[in-house]
Amino acid sequence: SKTDSLPHEHKYVPTIIDGLKRLYKTRILPLEKAYRFDEFASPSLTEADFDSKPMVLLLGQYSTGKTTFIRYLLERDFPGIRIGPEPTTDRFMAIMYGKKEQSIPGNAVAVQADRPFQGLQKFGMQLLNKFECSCTPSPLLEKITFIDTPGVLSGEKQRIGRAYSFPEVVEWFAEKADRILLLFDAHKLDISDEFKRVIESLKGQDDKIRVILNKADQIDAQQLMRVYGALMWSLGKVIQTPEVLRVYISSFWDEPYKHTDSTKLLDMERDDLLADLRSLPRNSTIRKINELVKRARMVKVHALILSYLSEQFGWFWKDSTKKELLLKLPDHFQIIQRKYNLPFGDFPNIVKFRNMIATYEIHKFPKLDLRSIKNLEMMLAQDLPDLTKEIPINELHELKDSET
Amino acid sequence: SKTDSLPHEHKYVPTIIDGLKRLYKTRILPLEKAYRFDEFASPSLTEADFDSKPMVLLLGQYSTGKTTFIRYLLERDFPGIRIGPEPTTDRFMAIMYGKKEQSIPGNAVAVQADRPFQGLQKFGMQLLNKFECSCTPSPLLEKITFIDTPGVLSGEKQRIGRAYSFPEVVEWFAEKADRILLLFDAHKLDISDEFKRVIESLKGQDDKIRVILNKADQIDAQQLMRVYGALMWSLGKVIQTPEVLRVYISSFWDEPYKHTDSTKLLDMERDDLLADLRSLPRNSTIRKINELVKRARMVKVHALILSYLSEQFGWFWKDSTKKELLLKLPDHFQIIQRKYNLPFGDFPNIVKFRNMIATYEIHKFPKLDLRSIKNLEMMLAQDLPDLTKEIPINELHELKDSET
Numbered sequence: 047s048k049t050d051s052l053p054h055e056h057k058y059v060p061t062i063i064d065g066l067k068r069l070y071k072t073r074i075l076p077l078e079k080a081y082r083f084d085e086f087a088s089p090s091l092t093e094a095d096f097d098s099k100p101m102v103l104l105l106g107q108y109s110t111g112k113t114t115f116i117r118y119l120l121e122r123d124f125p126g127i128r129i130g131p132e133p134t135t136d137r138f139m140a141i142m143y144g145k146k147e148q149s150i151p152g153n154a155v156a157v158q159a160d161r162p163f164q165g166l167q168k169f170g171m172q173l174l175n176k177f178e179c180s181c182t183p184s185p186l187l188e189k190i191t192f193i194d195t196p197g198v199l200s201g202e203k204q205r206i207g208r209a210y211s212f213p214e215v216v217e218w219f220a221e222k223a224d225r226i227l228l229l230f231d232a233h234k235l236d237i238s239d240e241f242k243r244v245i246e247s248l249k250g251q252d253d254k255i256r257v258i259l260n261k262a263d264q265i266d267a268q269q270l271m272r273v274y275g276a277l278m279w280s281l282g283k284v285i286q287t288p289e290v291l292r293v294y295i296s297s298f299w300d301e302p303y304k305h306t307d308s309t310k311l312l313d314m315e316r317d318d319l320l321a322d323l324r325s326l327p328r329n330s331t332i333r334k335i336n337e338l339v340k341r342a343r344m345v346k347v348h349a350l351i352l353s354y355l356s357e358q359f360g361w362f363w364k365d366s367t368k369k370e371l372l373l374k375l376p377d378h379f380q381i382i383q384r385k386y387n388l389p390f391g392d393f394p395n396i397v398k399f400r401n402m403i404a405t406y407e408i409h410k411f412p413k414l415d416l417r418s419i420k421n422l423e424m425m426l427a428q429d430l431p432d433l434t435k436e437i438p439i440n441e442l443h444e445l446k447d448s449e450t
Numbered sequence: 451s452k453t454d455s456l457p458h459e460h461k462y463v464p465t466i467i468d469g470l471k472r473l474y475k476t477r478i479l480p481l482e483k484a485y486r487f488d489e490f491a492s493p494s495l496t497e498a499d500f501d502s503k504p505m506v507l508l509l510g511q512y513s514t515g516k517t518t519f520i521r522y523l524l525e526r527d528f529p530g531i532r533i534g535p536e537p538t539t540d541r542f543m544a545i546m547y548g549k550k551e552q553s554i555p556g557n558a559v560a561v562q563a564d565r566p567f568q569g570l571q572k573f574g575m576q577l578l579n580k581f582e583c584s585c586t587p588s589p590l591l592e593k594i595t596f597i598d599t600p601g602v603l604s605g606e607k608q609r610i611g612r613a614y615s616f617p618e619v620v621e622w623f624a625e626k627a628d629r630i631l632l633l634f635d636a637h638k639l640d641i642s643d644e645f646k647r648v649i650e651s652l653k654g655q656d657d658k659i660r661v662i663l664n665k666a667d668q669i670d671a672q673q674l675m676r677v678y679g680a681l682m683w684s685l686g687k688v689i690q691t692p693e694v695l696r697v698y699i700s701s702f703w704d705e706p707y708k709h710t711d712s713t714k715l716l717d718m719e720r721d722d723l724l725a726d727l728r729s730l731p732r733n734s735t736i737r738k739i740n741e742l743v744k745r746a747r748m749v750k751v752h753a754l755i756l757s758y759l760s761e762q763f764g765w766f767w768k769d770s771t772k773k774e775l776l777l778k779l780p781d782h783f784q785i786i787q788r789k790y791n792l793p794f795g796d797f798p799n800i801v802k803f804r805n806m807i808a809t810y811e812i813h814k815f816p817k818l819d820l821r822s823i824k825n826l827e828m829m830l831a832q833d834l835p836d837l838t839k840e841i842p843i844n845e846l847h848e849l850k851d852s853e854t
């Protein structure tokens with residue numbers, strides 16, 4: 047079976063996850079609350095965010111085989127599954143483990159504290175009506191959660207059909223995901239402007255992206271080369287990183303190959319992708335540590351900016367001070383950066399930040415509390431490294447690599 | 451043999467070529483001379499430019515197999531041939547038909563009126579010392595001339611080793627060429643910044659470019675896919691057109707394939723490329739007509755610009771008038787464009803043009819001679835279409851396509 051060789055959960059995992067939760071609650075969350083980090087940047091993390099299984103997000107134009115891919119891996123149907131040549135999947139679906147089969151509507155899922163989807167509430171009813179959780183007792187789902195998505199449509203169809211912002215919702219899922227799979231149909235390659243926009247909204251998540259050139263057995267070897275070349279040519283233009291995306295050329299369903307001149311290649315590629323998915327649970331803990339490090343550094347900068355700005359007011363409010371502050375924001379960022387010796391990469395986007403801060407009474411933010419900042423720094427310098435000592439040495443290498 | 455199916459020269463070809471020569475000499479050349487088009491844009495055409503065989507230009511980093519490729523097609527050595535793993539070919543070589551084997555040094559070739567290389571003189575001794583003509587009695591060379599080039603080197607090596615501007619010389623050959631083959635080594639794929647610069651200097655010639663992923667049998671099928679994907683990814687970034695370049699994945703030498711899992715593909719790709727080369731002689735006449743059309747339109751605009759500028763002086767010279775003219779050149783271009791209803795694409799690059807014109811006594815250029823312009827327009831509207839009637843109908847389609 048495809049899931050046979052999934053590793054058992056390592057015994058060190060619960061210890062580390064508990065440690066992360068504790069550090070987040072005691073060292074990071076208080077600063078987030080004091081300076082409204084959740085409103086400026088991203089919602090506070092919940093228990094479920096730490097406990098959640100690695101997530102695989104599937105994206106692609108309609109009929110590229112996203113839903114069939116999940117079915118192929120699970121080796122079974124799941125509640126709400128729809129497969130067909132016309133646009134079929136009409137909603138976001140979290141396919142998760144459950145002792146018995148059931149479908150939970152998005153409105154209900156989004157208020158369950160033990161599921162990592164509370165953040166979806168910000169997209170409102172329009173999205174929640176088009177979101178559901180499909181629970182199935184599949185062994186694979188004990189290790190991985192899949193997010194199936196509606197296929198990207200072209201032109202007007204996309205705009206008219208959807209009452210929520212598709213790219214924004216995709217971005218939300220992409221941030222939570224451990225792996226983003228972009229599916230293309232070798233038999234009918236098409237990269238619409240809409241899909242390009244979706245890919246562009248994944249900027250910053252490039253290391254999670256893998257590409258599947260699906261249905262590759264539907265054409266002969268020479269045609270396949272052309273299609274693959276055209277795909278790489280276009281992707282290279284859309285994705286700005288010099289590193290080449292890994293593309294898996296295969297066919298993910300249970301039918302025999304139509305053309306057999308690439309059988310060996312297609313088999314090897316499929317195995318490579320399955321191996322990659324199998325490595326996700328292991329890497330997920332490492333990713334969670336990395337993300338907490340990233341978040342902590344952003345929170346630190348955020349707190350230093352807001353306390354600094356607040357201090358510019360002295361003890362009372364002046365409209366002119368605020369105007370002046372907003373106008374000279376770039377200068378202030380520079381002063382803060384030098385004063386505390388901060389990497390510029392940890393600073394927020396200045397335009398977004400200015401728009402947000404304009405809506406606040408800045409002087410009400412607390413003045414600098416050096417002790418909390420020191421605590422945060424201690425956590426980065428001492429507590430997190432201590433935690434990572436629990437991870438076997440060969441996995442630490444990956445942590446090192448992704449940090450630089 | 452690889453050259454067996456090369457078509458015999460069509461009987462209509464000499465008629466058309468003679469017609470083109472006559473039209474050029476009577477309708478275009480006089481205007482070129484009067485307004486120094488050769489100094490501003492490109493040297494006047496010689497008999498040899500019209501008579502020349504289709505040219506195939508080979509480009510690539512060193513050791514990608516350029517010289518071996520030519521040897522493979524000719525099925526024989528030629529004077530001056532050098533093949534080897536280190537950088538070997540150290541000069542530009544025109545491999546042409548000759549009744550007996552001989553090597554002619556660049557300085558001599560560049561003054562022979564019956565060879566299309568007189569234009570190389572502008573690059574001076576530095577280049578001519580690194581150019582030679584290799585003549586060989588190969589049947590294939592009766593149809594096609596090959597230009598072998600020194601491999602592109604990386605970094606300092608490239609700069610130090612060459613006393614002429616490599617990209618400028620390549621650009622010169624590329625303009626004359628009917629086909630530009632970019633060779634890459636599948637076994638050691640590398641696209642240096644220097645080679646990127648060479649590819650960028652081919653801008654505007656994109657329709658002539660074909661890519662060869664050579665030595666493709668040296669790696670297995672799955673590795674080959676990766677390498678090919680990486681190549682397309684990078685090329686897509688360097689070449690700005692959305693159309694995907696045709697890449698031929700094969701191995702061009704007489705040894706048997708090392709890996710045999712892609713034999714069928716590599717064979718088909720090789721045959722496709724040979725078929726493409728076989729079509730060159732036929733398409734060459736069509737290309738010559740197209741280029742004369744392009745040139746005539748540029749000459750017309752050039753003459754209208756210079757006569758207009760000259761007329762701004764009245765009959766005597768004033769330094770201030772010249773200064774004023776150069777300053778407002780964009781405005782004058784617009785006036786000329788509207789007055790004569792000219793396509794803006796036929797106008798010269800304004801910066802280059804301004805630098806050139808600054809060195810002339812503008813008032814000495816002849817005033818507008820409407821009759822010559824009318825003659826040129828007649829040629830474009832009547833004489834050239836009459837000539838193309840000599841070409842069989844199926845080839846005319848291509849003419850139409852490349853005109854739009």
Ligand SMILES: Nc1ncnc2c1ncn2[C@@H]1O[C@H](COP(=O)(O)OP(=O)(O)OP(=O)(O)O)[C@@H](O)[C@H]1O
Pocket residue numbers: 106107108109110111112113114115128129130131132133134135136195196197198260261264297298299
């Ligand atoms: N590997 C494959 N080879 C050939 N056909 C396939 C393959 N996978 C799926 N298909 C077919 O393609 C069609 C679309 O499949 P599916 O519904 O899974 O795509 P989808 O990407 O989920 O589409 P949507 O975006 O509309 O939900 C179906 O008819 C399915 O049988």
Ligand SMILES: Nc1ncnc2c1ncn2[C@@H]1O[C@H](COP(=O)(O)OP(=O)(O)OP(=O)(O)O)[C@@H](O)[C@H]1O
Pocket residue numbers: 510511512513514515516517518519532533534535536537538539540599600601602664665668701702703
């Ligand atoms: N198709 C091929 N497969 C494997 N090896 C090849 C192939 N073609 C050429 N070679 C080998 O690659 C090396 C370089 O070949 P060659 O001299 O033709 O390259 P080149 O591109 O002309 O190099 P340079 O730019 O230095 O002139 C030689 O050792 C040659 O035998």
Ligand SMILES: [Mg+2]
Pocket residue numbers: 112113114128129134135194195197
């Ligand atoms: Mg679907």
Ligand SMILES: [Mg+2]
Pocket residue numbers: 516517518532533538539598599601
């Ligand atoms: Mg060579």
